[in-house]
Amino acid sequence: MTNRVLFQPDNVTVEVSSGDNLLSAAALAGIYIPASCGGDGVCGKCKVQLIEGTLKSKTDNSLSREELKSNIHLACTSRVESDVTIKIPENVRNDGGALKKITKNTKNISAASSPVQTRVGMLSPPVQKIFLTLPLPTISDNVSDMQRLIREIIKALPDTREVKYDHPELLRDLSLTLREKNWQITVLLLLPKHKNDAIRIIAVEPGDTTSRLYGLALDIGTTTMTGHLIDLNNGQSIDEYTAYNAQVSSGEDVISRIIYSQRSNGLKYLQEQAVKTINSIIEAICKSQIIRPSDIHYIMAAGNTVMAHLLLGLESKFIREAPYVPGISHFPLVKAASLGILAHPSVRLFLYPCVASYVGGDIVAGIHGAGIYHSEKISLYIDIGTNGEIVVGNNQWMLTAACSAGPAFEGGGIKYGMRASQGAIENFFIHEQSLEPMIVTVGNTNPRGICGSGLIAIVPELLASGIIDQRGHFTSVHDHPRIRKSADCWEYVLAWAHDTLIKEDIVITEIDIDNLIRAKGALFAGYQTLIASVGLTFKDIDQFILAGNFGSSIDLERAISIGLLPDVDRERFHYLGNGSLLGCRLSLLNHQHFLEHRRARSLMTNVELSDNAEFMNYYMAALFLPHTDKTLFPSCFAKPDK
């Protein structure tokens, strides 16, 4: 349920989900509230007045009896329970007024708006169940059990040219299964990869089990994996569950995983950890939905090239060494159970093919899910992470590239960097006059560190407030307790020790900022190199598609203001969300659509940036906020308030 929050006196409205945190709502609305502890009511500064509606707040000792009577709440510990009107008290506003409104004015490309939707509307998953009553055998009709079964399947599906079956899973108990409910059975059929190939029987169950038919979409990320359960009888999404990839203990990124895989039994261990993670997702979903793992009848998965190799137990050593050759790019359709995954022994695990060592199946799934390969419009697809993967093209051609952005966007190389988990600063504002921060953390607790989206909030705010300059250097024009020079370098104190979970000051340093500039510079140079290689400019790109969990939490204006995204008409930006999961979900819903993944993949050609001279030139020019070439960022420099 959606609730409207009206902030007074600035008269700004924002829509949030029922139960959302009020401080986060204010951040979303661009309303500054001093909040330096990030939540949990420690600093006691974020006092607001409830004028109308219902808030659910923690009882807090930092509020006086009078404050309680006047409906004063701490924003950081309050949840929105209805449409509410909130007044920011004068002393709290500190004359800051509403901040420049940050609008996520980007559209969401989901199944609901993509061109794919028309076809996916016709639900026709790549696995089918049919219920059959077989005629009993007689002495004049005593063909084998399998022949009888195949004969009746062909009668039921007259277009079927040929029927194959799984061995040994299917055959072992076939004779008994057919007779268990007097020749009434449900057959689970796998549609072929090629239209004219044989249909394949992958399971036979006694009686009518057609009501139980589920598919699992699975995003196999380096850090986390997400499973999404779909009822294939009606196309409904049932449940979603995310778990940390248990391989994380063997290395944070793909390179350290490859290195680990070279240890004795390292590859086996990493494969087991991947399987363990997938199983934990399946178990959690099955438990919450009261279904059995064997009711999941297809697993569509996507992951980067290294994740796919490790899951299949394949040598990944040469992915890391020039000329960066993956073992395989089109992964086999395996039986999930053969890898140790908790699944019916015949259920298939599909893994999206990869394009290159650093452009993986997750990108192909996103391109496939977004339907880019269908449209004449030229798209630039951007997935930001340790490696920024970029795809440019349309229904005729696509170029892909990976640019090593470094781990800054995932909190790596940042002094207090961390993943986007509990306590990570994910949003941030600075009061223009007081230079005091408003921090919003994951889980609305006291801060523990800074995650990628926090970094992309902090740096633009420091830049806008003049604390840092375009080179990312501290300007030293402000005399403020939060701006100081440590032994190493200049830094800004985001949260004081007593307000944090780690009981030390959480700061952002000049070195952190430099790392961010290098990361965004690599990405921007990547876009430019790829686009220029086909003689285009940003003006020729019809749509910019931002994929990845990170992409969906980026604030567009801020990202442009630091040169992470190009300064083009905002209407051309679209958030896709988790492209990997989207591709898998749509493939589960419609077999024809699924088959088209091969066309999408075949259009994609990879460009290696690592030895590309153009790329290096673009990169050097991009090591500024937003860029050395002001003409590329007209809106940033045209702003009257800058």
Added chain:
Amino acid sequence: MTNRVLFQPDNVTVEVSSGDNLLSAAALAGIYIPASCGGDGVCGKCKVQLIEGTLKSKTDNSLSREELKSNIHLACTSRVESDVTIKIPENVRNDGGALKKITKNTKNISAASSPVQTRVGMLSPPVQKIFLTLPLPTISDNVSDMQRLIREIIKALPDTREVKYDHPELLRDLSLTLREKNWQITVLLLLPKHKNDAIRIIAVEPGDTTSRLYGLALDIGTTTMTGHLIDLNNGQSIDEYTAYNAQVSSGEDVISRIIYSQRSNGLKYLQEQAVKTINSIIEAICKSQIIRPSDIHYIMAAGNTVMAHLLLGLESKFIREAPYVPGISHFPLVKAASLGILAHPSVRLFLYPCVASYVGGDIVAGIHGAGIYHSEKISLYIDIGTNGEIVVGNNQWMLTAACSAGPAFEGGGIKYGMRASQGAIENFFIHEQSLEPMIVTVGNTNPRGICGSGLIAIVPELLASGIIDQRGHFTSVHDHPRIRKSADCWEYVLAWAHDTLIKEDIVITEIDIDNLIRAKGALFAGYQTLIASVGLTFKDIDQFILAGNFGSSIDLERAISIGLLPDVDRERFHYLGNGSLLGCRLSLLNHQHFLEHRRARSLMTNVELSDNAEFMNYYMAALFLPHTDKTLFPSCFAKPDK
């Protein structure tokens, strides 16, 4: 090497292999020599004189110094080492003279004479090895290892539409294998079951291993299994090895095996025993040929329906119960190693499809090997065993039937019956005057019992000498120590206790003879029912093909004389030998021929005899020697000496 043996004074010549036993050579020539101990020189009666040439004889104390000087040898312990002239001494001949000459005047349908041969002549096995040197990857050509491999295969085999590969066997080490000998590799390819399907990479080996490419033809019999190794680079047969099916300890025949399979873990045990037997064959062949089991690149096998089900670990219970339904008739192409067979993990085991519960893949292999499905000529294919399997038809249609002949032909239900192993009486003559026997045993040792071919030698001799009549009853006209009535019934003493390995008289009884009559009656009624069902008679059959190890040891005239085979022009009979093995061998040699097995199989329709009224009528009429209908056996009744 072949040697000629000339027997005097009858002036009869026979050709034998060098090293063959002289008593067996006499039996083959139809020369009677008294030999009641079967060999080993115990009775000392089979004295012959060497006139010319070389015999290799055991030194024997039963010969006097004078006999040794006169070149007298015991036939039973002598082996033919050159062309020889042998004189049967007058006292030994006992005025019997040469017996009615028994000539195996039947032709051998082997690969050498069958219409199949022309095509098999073009050696093109269903697995191929090609040696490739892959171009090294570079930064501008860094497709995945698998893509590079497939690209080069398609260059080498331009007709290839699509290339698939085995997982996980192939993928796991692919990247390392390709680099092991600097991108020089040998690829093992499996040709597809359907002409236009994808070719499949089943193995990649470093370096050039094309010289090692072998196939194993495998006959999976209820009693014995035979493996035949073929060098697929030149089509040469390399080795053959036969082992008893280790399942024998769980039951002699298929029915008792099915019963055993219903025990707890019974099926698993039987499967293991089958695999153990196959492995013992592979081990023996590999040891003798100094190759590795992993050098065998395809296993083509055939067995009856029950053997195939047990090997694959499938429920066979319903094969035994009316309406006699097999679990499956077209067996999957499995990876041999997945069953536990000592083989390269990707090597396939093909099992010929069966027609019905009691017409198995061994019969289909025989029909396929003999090329019957190619010819307009109408053939009657007969495989005699516990179940006689019969096929009649041509390139347009085929009918099959199984008639339960009972175990008589395999020594079952016969008082001294045994399998055709060491000491089994396999050939037999009676001296017309003395009524004394000449027995030839397997291994030329003292007798231990009677095997099927012995039985088919003994009964015609007893009939021809008037000891039994057409109903199989002892006539009692002879007063002879060997003809006597025991507690149960009449019997003829084949060997006295002191001449046997078991130290008791070995006899054939009236009950034994009755069992044989029922067995041959069932077979003959089977031929008649099948032929009559399509409105034909024996006259319309162009060729009679005798398959099976037993078939090849039958003496044609004797088999006709007791009504086991029809009394038609002898030129129409052909011995095929082990049809099961023949089919497998030819399939290994030529993939196009192999693919035709499906057409052969699809022409075959089974007729159930068990509830067929016609069959019962024919059966009752056939319970005579040779038959109640004399017009069916004109040559038997036209004989002047009967």
